[in-house]
Amino acid sequence: MNVWTMISGLIALYILVFLAAVAGSVLFGCAVYNDAKSKWNDNATMWGVLVGILGLIPGIIYLCVRNEPLKRIYVCHNCGWGNPLSARQCGHCGAGLYYPTEETLQRQKKAKTLLIWGIVMWVVMILAFISIFIVMFTMIPAIAEGNITY
Numbered sequence: 564m565n566v567w568t569m570i571s572g573l574i575a576l577y578i579l580v581f582l583a584a585v586a587g588s589v590l591f592g593c594a595v596y597n598d599a600k601s602k603w604n605d606n607a608t609m610w611g612v613l614v615g616i617l618g619l620i621p622g623i624i625y626l627c628v629r630n631e632p633l634k635r636i637y638v639c640h641n642c643g644w645g646n647p648l649s650a651r652q653c654g655h656c657g658a659g660l661y662y663p664t665e666e667t668l669q670r671q672k673k674a675k676t677l678l679i680w681g682i683v684m685w686v687v688m689i690l691a692f693i694s695i696f697i698v699m700f701t702m703i704p705a706i707a708e709g710n711i712t713y
Contacts, residue, residue, distance in 0.1 A: 569702055576695045583688035588615050590681030594674045595625055601670035602629060603636055603645075 592615020599607035613621035636645040637660055644655035652659055 569698070573695060573698060576691055576698070580688050580691045580695065583684050583691060587681050587684035587688060588618060590677050590684060591615065591618070591622065594677035594681055595622065597670045597674035597677060598629065599625070601667045601674060603638060603667075604629070 592611045592613075595614040596607050596611025599610045604610065610621070610625050614625060636647060637650070638645055639653035639656060639658055639660060641658035642653060642656040644653055646654055646660060650660060
């Protein structure tokens, strides 16, 4: 077996792990952004970027604060006024408030789909990482025995 063949295979696996990690992070960031938008969170972009760049810790923090009842408001589709959860009519124009809207349902569905794809990408990354270690540990005895040529 040629050393350069094995090294090029390891490099390809490293690239696969890197791409899967980046894709998983981007998908998790998009999932958090869509989830925050579906809950009318004013900081949806901030949460999406934080989770996409920094990963797990901002994601856990977002999960802890995403359902704060004091910060959740429903926007009137007639005038755009923000109303508390308990309101059944808009405090500004008097229009009836209907929950949830089609847009929020679509964003929740999109967030769930992106989350599933993010998990799939992280699983691919973990499997590729495990395969790198398997290849490396099978390569060490072959080098020690002299079965690998240059």
